Amino acid sequence: MKIRELKELLSAELMTDDTTLLDGEVFNACCSDMMSDVLAFVKDQGVLLTGLVNEQVVRTASMMDMVCIVFVRDKTPTPDMIRLAEDCDIVVMKSAYRAYEACGKLYTSGLVAREHHN
Amino acid sequence: MAENIVFHFDVDGEDFSSAGGASVTVKKKLRQLGIAPEYIRRVSIAMYEGEINMVIHANGGSADVIVSDDEIKIVLTDTGPGIPDVSLAMQEGYSTARDSIRSLGFGAGMGLPNMKKYTDTMEIDTELGRGTTITMTVKIA
Ligand SMILES: Nc1ncnc2c1ncn2[C@@H]1O[C@H](COP(=O)(O)OP(=O)(O)OP(=O)(O)O)[C@@H](O)[C@H]1O
Ligand SMILES: [Mg+2]
Numbered sequence: 001m002k003i004r005e006l007k008e009l010l011s012a013e014l015m016t017d018d019t020t021l022l023d024g025e026v027f028n029a030c031c032s033d034m035m036s037d038v039l040a041f042v043k044d045q046g047v048l049l050t051g052l053v054n055e056q057v058v059r060t061a062s063m064m065d066m067v068c069i070v071f072v073r074d075k076t077p078t079p080d081m082i083r084l085a086e087d088c089d090i091v092v093m094k095s096a097y098r099a100y101e102a103c104g105k106l107y108t109s110g111l112v113a114r115e116h117h118n
Numbered sequence: 119m120a121e122n123i124v125f126h127f128d129v130d131g132e133d134f135s136s137a138g139g140a141s142v143t144v145k146k147k148l149r150q151l152g153i154a155p156e157y158i159r160r161v162s163i164a165m166y167e168g169e170i171n172m173v174i175h176a177n178g179g180s181a182d183v184i185v186s187d188d189e190i191k192i193v194l195t196d197t198g199p200g201i202p203d204v205s206l207a208m209q210e211g212y213s214t215a216r217d218s219i220r221s222l223g224f225g226a227g228m229g230l231p232n233m234k235k236y237t238d239t240m241e242i243d244t245e246l247g248r249g250t251t252i253t254m255t256v257k258i259a
Contacts, residue, residue, distance in 0.1 A: 034220075035170075036228035039163050040235075052223045056170070059138035060223075062145065063162045065155070080135075088142075 001026055001111050003068050003091055006047065009105050012070060012093035015082050021091045024067050029111050031103050035060045047111075049102055055081055062088040072099045123151065123185040129169055129196075131178025134222060140181050141166035151185065157258045160236040161190050164254050167229040168194040174219050175199070176250060188259035189238075197249040204242050208234065 004022040007014065014022070028043035033052040038060050047068040048061050053075045061069050062084075069085065071077055071094040077085075085092045095102055125147060127140035145162040153161075165181065172179040176198020184191040201207050208230050215225025234240050237254040244250040 033223055034226040034228075035223040036167065036226045036232060039167060039232050040228050042159065042163075050223075054222060055135055056138055056223055059142055059166065062142055063138075063159070063166045065159055084142075 001106070001109065003047075005109075006068070006070075006106065006111070007093055009109055010070060010093070010095040010097055010102050012095040015077055015092040015094060016086050016090070018086065018089070018091075021067075021089065024091070026068055026111065029103070029106055030066075031099050039064065047106075049099055049106075051075055051099055053077060053081070055084060057081070058084045058088065058090065058092075061085075061090055067091065068093070070095055070102065072097055072102050125183040125185075127181045129172050129178045129181055129194075131173055131176065134173060137170050137173040138166050141169050144183050147183075148185070148190070153185070153190070153258060157190065157256055161192065161256050164233045164236045164240075164256070165192045165194070167233050168192065168252055168254070170224055171229050172196045172198070174215060174222075174224055179249070189255045189257050192237075192254045192256075193251065194253075195249065195251045200246040200248055200250055201242065201244045202246060204244060 003024050026045050026047045028046040030038055030046055031049040032038050033050055035056055046066040048066050049070045050057055051072050058081050068091040074096045077092055141162050148158045176196035179196030182193045206212055210231045211227040213225045213227035219225045238257045240254045242252050
């Protein structure tokens with residue numbers, strides 16, 4: 001799924017500045033507010049959906065080589081978080097949907113996470 | 119590479135917002151060295167978990183990353199409380215983190231198991247009241 005399509009599906013607002021990154025693909029998704037749960041399974045070209053707002057969310061996504069972060073329930077990332085994400089070429093957006101609904105929308109649209117064991 | 123390349127960081131235990139920053143820097147440095155992405159990911163995830171642990175459980179410490187021809191070694195040293203029962207701490211889901219830590223997104227009890235999973239060797243040297251040193255290696259050849 002293209003990041004652009006994911007943005008439409010979640011009626012999300014783009015927070016980072018590089019719109020060319022919206023042409024990137026996501027193949028996997030992960031939804032959690034616990035960062036070590038996210039770190040447990042590597043998912044190539046993943047998107048992280050979370051309701052947690054702090055810099056560790058961005059650093060976690062960066063460690064995992066994730067390409068996109070969606071903050072659900074209209075949680076708003078800080079300018080420092082956005083700067084950090086831009087520096088790591090990670091697309092950040094926020095959506096009014098709750099985590100459960102956001103995941104449901106992506107899943108039924110074909111974004112079915114596949115685990116890749118190291 | 120003729121000589122080992124060493125990166126050293128002091129990890130601040132007072133400022134949670136900066137926690138994980140050293141691992142982000144290491145990831146960049148390893149990319150500049152041309153290390154394969156798969157190895158970089160494993161090193162940086164393992165270091166990140168250890169770095170966060172030093173901040174939330176041990177009031178900070180230091181991190182050294184040593185890149186040699188055939189492996190990357192990560193040494194994390196703190197002077198925190200030590201780990202009373204290492205085999206218990208290594209179990210998935212075991213955590214002593216308080217709710218204040220859980221609300222920051224940590225305390226699932228997955229950090230040490232993740233560190234073990236992503237590295238080729240991991241040793242924990244810990245003494246109650248004195249601190250903990252964790253040494254991990256990832257083979258790159
Ligand atoms: N450097 C350390 N100093 C003292 N205790 C530690 C240290 N690292 C880990 N521990 C202890 O081991 C337990 C398990 O650590 P682990 O990283 O697996 O989980 P966690 O940090 O509690 O949660 P998570 O890593 O999932 O966010 C911790 O809750 C803590 O009690
Ligand atoms: Mg931990």
